[in-house]
Amino acid sequence: MKIIEKQLEDRQGAKIRELFPAAPLDKLFVTRTGDEQFGDYQTNFAMAAAKDLAMKPMDIAKRIVSEQGRSDLGELSLAGPGFINLTLSNDFLGAEVAKIGREPYDLSFLDRAGSVVIDYSSPNIAKPMHIGHLRSTVLGDSIARIYRYLGYTVVGDNHLGDWGTQFGKLIVAYRRWLDRAAYEKSAIEELERIYVLFSQAAESDKSLEEEARAELKKLQDGDPENRELWQEFIKLSLAEYNRIYERMGVKFDTYHGESFFHDRMPAMLDLLIEKGLAKESEGALVVFFDEKEKLHPCIVRKGDGAFLYATSDLACLQFKRETYTLNRAVYVTDERQQPHFKQIFRIARLLGWQERLDHVWFGIMRFGDGTFSSRAGNVIKLDELLNESVRRARIVIEEKNPELPEEEKAAVAEMVGLGAVKYADLSQNRISAVSFEWDKALSFDGNTAPYLQYTHARIRSIARKAAETGRPAEPDAKIAITGPTERRLAVHLLGFGTAVQKAAENYRPNLIADYLFELGQRFNTFYNASPVLKEEGTVMQSRLALCLRTAHVVKEGLSLLGIGAPERM
Ligand code: ARG
Numbered sequence: 001m002k003i004i005e006k007q008l009e010d011r012q013g014a015k016i017r018e019l020f021p022a023a024p025l026d027k028l029f030v031t032r033t034g035d036e037q038f039g040d041y042q043t044n045f046a047m048a049a050a051k052d053l054a055m056k057p058m059d060i061a062k063r064i065v066s067e068q069g070r071s072d073l074g075e076l077s078l079a080g081p082g083f084i085n086l087t088l089s090n091d092f093l094g095a096e097v098a099k100i101g102r103e104p105y106d107l108s109f110l111d112r113a114g115s116v117v118i119d120y121s122s123p124n125i126a127k128p129m130h131i132g133h134l135r136s137t138v139l140g141d142s143i144a145r146i147y148r149y150l151g152y153t154v155v156g157d158n159h160l161g162d163w164g165t166q167f168g169k170l171i172v173a174y175r176r177w178l179d180r181a182a183y184e185k186s187a188i189e190e191l192e193r194i195y196v197l198f199s200q201a202a203e204s205d206k207s208l209e210e211e212a213r214a215e216l217k218k219l220q221d222g223d224p225e226n227r228e229l230w231q232e233f234i235k236l237s238l239a240e241y242n243r244i245y246e247r248m249g250v251k252f253d254t255y256h257g258e259s260f261f262h263d264r265m266p267a268m269l270d271l272l273i274e275k276g277l278a279k280e281s282e283g284a285l286v287v288f289f290d291e292k293e294k295l296h297p298c299i300v301r302k303g304d305g306a307f308l309y310a311t312s313d314l315a316c317l318q319f320k321r322e323t324y325t326l327n328r329a330v331y332v333t334d335e336r337q338q339p340h341f342k343q344i345f346r347i348a349r350l351l352g353w354q355e356r357l358d359h360v361w362f363g364i365m366r367f368g369d370g371t372f373s374s375r376a377g378n379v380i381k382l383d384e385l386l387n388e389s390v391r392r393a394r395i396v397i398e399e400k401n402p403e404l405p406e407e408e409k410a411a412v413a414e415m416v417g418l419g420a421v422k423y424a425d426l427s428q429n430r431i432s433a434v435s436f437e438w439d440k441a442l443s444f445d446g447n448t449a450p451y452l453q454y455t456h457a458r459i460r461s462i463a464r465k466a467a468e469t470g471r472p473a474e475p476d477a478k479i480a481i482t483g484p485t486e487r488r489l490a491v492h493l494l495g496f497g498t499a500v501q502k503a504a505e506n507y508r509p510n511l512i513a514d515y516l517f518e519l520g521q522r523f524n525t526f527y528n529a530s531p532v533l534k535e536e537g538t539v540m541q542s543r544l545a546l547c548l549r550t551a552h553v554v555k556e557g558l559s560l561l562g563i564g565a566p567e568r569m
Contacts, residue, residue, distance in 0.1 A: 001103040003497040004096065005030045008041055008073065008086065015068050016045070020060070024052045030086070032495060039077060039085035040491050046082035057082030093490045094479040098545065101552040105497045107151050114327035116147050117155045117320050121250070122333070124161030125237045125257075126170055126191040134382055135362050138425050138562065140332040141250045142509040143360065145560050150504055152327065159316065160257030162234050164309075166195065168216025171229055172208060173198040187236030220262075244382060248418060249562055261315040265307045268315040269300060277350055287347055298343040313344050321353060328356035330507070335361045335431070360507040362430040390417030392442050393450070397569055400444075404568060412566045416442075419449035419563040426561050427513035447517040449563050452554055455520045456565040459551035462532055466544055469533070473548055477541035485526040486546060492522050496553050500560065509561055516557045523550045 002010070008030040016023050027048040030041050046061035053060060061082040069076045074088040120140020123133045144156045173194035183190040202208040219226040238255070245251070269285060272278035278285050283303035289295040300311045320329055331341060341359035348357060394413035397404070404412065424441040427448075428434040444450045463473055481487050492515075499515035502508070532543045555565040 001096070001099040001497075002106045003501065004494040005032075005041070005498055006106075006109060011071075011073055012043070012086075015071075016064060019063060019067055020049075020053055022053060024049050027052075032498075033085060036488075038079055038083075039087035040074070041086045041088070042079075043084050043086075044082070046084060050082075088491065090481040090487065093487065093494070094481045094542075097481075097490045097493050097549055098479045100493060100496075100549045107501075110150060110152075110501075112150070112152050112327065114325040115153045115155050116327045116330065117157060117324060118144050118147070118330045118332065119157045119159045120144070120332040121241075121245075121252070122159040122161065123241060124166070125234055126166060126188065126195060135334065135365055135425055135430075136332045137245070137248065137250055138422050139360070139362060139430060139509065141248075141562050142422075142426055142560060143330065143332065143504075143507055145562060146500060146504045146509065146512070149500060149556075149560055155254060155324065156252045158252040158255045158257070160234075160238075160255060162257035163259035163262060163312070165212070165216060165306075167219055167230055167233070168212035168214070169198045169202075170195060170233060171215040171219065171226055172212045174229060186240070187233075188240050191233060191237070247383075247386065248422075249564075256316065256319070258309075258312040258316075261312045261319060262307070264315040264319060265311050268311060268318060271318075271351070272300060272314075272347075275351060277347065287343075287350075289343075289346060293346060295343055295346060296339065298347065310340065310343060313340070314347060317344065317348060317353070317357075321355060326355040328358060330358045330360055332360045332362070332507075335363055337361065358507065360430070363433040365425060366433065366435040386418060386421060389421050389438075389442070390414050392438060393417035393420065396442065396444065396450070401569060408568070412569045415564040415566055416450050416453055416569065419453060419558070422561060422563055423449035423452075423513065426509045427517075429510055430508060447513065449558070449561075452516050452520050452558060453563070453565055454569060455523060456551050456554045456558070457567060457569040458527075459523075459547045459554075460567045462547055463544065463551075465533055466540075471536075471540060473544050474541050477545040478538065479545050479549075480538070480542045483530060485522075485529045486543075489519075489522045489526045489546060489550065492519055493549055493553055496557065499557075503560075512557050512560055516554060519550065519553060519557075523547075 001007075009028050012030065013025045013028050016028065017025065028043060028045045029048075030043045033039055033042045046057040046064070049060060050057045058078075058081065061078055061084050064084060065076045065078050072089060073092050074086055077085045077087070079085050118140055120143070121133055121137040140156070144154050147154045170191060174191075177194045177197050179190060179193075182193070198208065198212070202212075215226060219230055234257075269278065272287060273285075278287050278300055280286075281288075281297075284299050285301035287298040287300060289297065298310050299308055300314070301307060317329065320326060331337075333341075338359065338361055341357075341361075345357045345359070348355075390413050393416035394409065397409055397413055397416065401409075420441040421436075424436050425434065440446070441448060442450055444454055466472060479490070481490050495515065496519075499512055503511040527547070530543055532540060532547060535543060551565075558565050
């Protein structure tokens with residue numbers, strides 16, 4: 001099926017061409033009206049085409065409306081200085097809604113060539129996986145799902161911070177202070193503890209920093225003992241991260257951490273020098289930018305020869321260009337990394353690299369009641385946060401549906417608990433700072449995951465009851481739109497494809513959340529006004545079909561946010 005706006009543009013465009021053979025149809029855009037009293041869709045084409053057609057907008061609009069005011073699509077009307085409004089016919093609406101879940105969207109208008117490489121989560125080994133990483137994980141995963149849904153080839157990459165000065169310190173700390181039992185229980189927590197210990201001890205004992213630098217140098221020069229330790233840190237940390245990723249349903253295609261690019265960095269520096277971009281400055285190698293760029297100089301090699309974060313990101317981008325035909329490279333991190341990516345992207349342009357590069361940044365998430373702090377142990381706390389959410393979800397489910405079998409209760413609680421945490425993040429505009437509150441996240445009414453999950457389960461239960469009473473849903477039932485609440489639901493159902501496309505275009509999953517919340521509300525209004533199971537025959541089947549299309553869209557929309565939709569709850 002075609003995205004509704006595209007379909008209307010195609011159909012209306014063909015008619016406009018009959019009336020005005022010279023019409024500039026590239027200026028024909030159909031959008032949803034903000035206010036239902038102006039119909040369902042509108043276009044400003046008459047204004048946009050006035051110059052080309054050398055006519056007054058009103059005259060163009062009048063001609064279109066008077067000659068083609070009525071069709072199977074619906075009815076056109078005039079508004080303002082030349083807007084054309086379209087109210088879809090109930091027949092057309094019903095027929096289009098019936099295609100949902102049956103026919104895949106025709107997305108051939110998107111430029112989907114090449115791979116969309118998305119870098120997300122990317123925690124630093126042995127440093128706390130802070131809340132920013134949770135947001136990056138949830139947001140990046142959702143963006144990857146959305147692009148996949150639209151038919152792009154997506155490569156999800158976890159750019160682990162697995163190289164750098166922290167490892168020299170860790171090696172020193174490990175040999176001095178490691179608590180073996182604690183390490184075996186939770187490697188990350190113990191590594192964090194000794195890392196913090198190191199920082200504290202180094203304040204009074206300056207020789208420690210010296211020692212750490214020496215260990216780092218040994219590591220980078222390939223000393224077998226240090227390399228083995230380093231590999232162990234990574235292996236154990238990854239095992240814990242992966243446990244959490246798995247629980248959250250988050251997947252990656254590659255784990256190309258900073259160390260992966262180590263061997264590529266010297267050649268990267270040579271290229272920067274060769275292109276005249278990097279210059280020696282006080283022993284370091286630095287890229288200076290034009291003054292009007294308002295960018296700080298970017299150090300790519302320190303005085304002691306060490307590479308930096310920027311160096312590995314440049315080598316990483318070069319690797320991506322060589323490895324994939326890039327549709328684009330996307331980086332999901334918190335807002336503090338904006339200057340870094342501005343530098344990287346600018347250097348890429350100076351190198352003549354033309355690929356599309358997008359830094360998708362987000363604001364800080366704050367947790368009420370001290371759920372998270374910057375204190376060590378945040379990985380573990382993330383787990384605790386999820387456990388707490390599941391525990392609270394469980395209480396509500398117990399209340400709502402005590403009859404559910406034990407196993408299902410647990411599964412649903414997990415789905416709802418995780419969904420609540422993810423949705424609380426994804427439903428907000430990513431660039432604003434957001435705060436997390438338990439009661440809000442887990443509420444069953446309002447813009448929350450539980451509300452949508454409950455809406456889904458409710459519809460599935462209607463379908464089950466229909467079947468139990470000998471009236472199972474007929475797959476080809478005709479959807480007849482009769483009343484206003486049915487109409488409002490149907491119109492909104494047709495907007496799903498556009499909501500997903502806009503969410504992708506702007507890297508804003510919250511547009512899908514907004515869409516779903518509105519859908520839930522329209523569904524509930526419809527359902528309260530139009531009983532399904534009390535009806536019989538074609539009316540009952542039509543309404544049931546509308547319900548099932550709604551459930552389908554809710555489930556699909558939630559899945560794009562990485563959230564499950566239970567059959568019962
Ligand atoms: N490891 C970094 C951090 O924790 C995030 C990496 C983001 N990705 C990148 N290619 N730089 O801050």
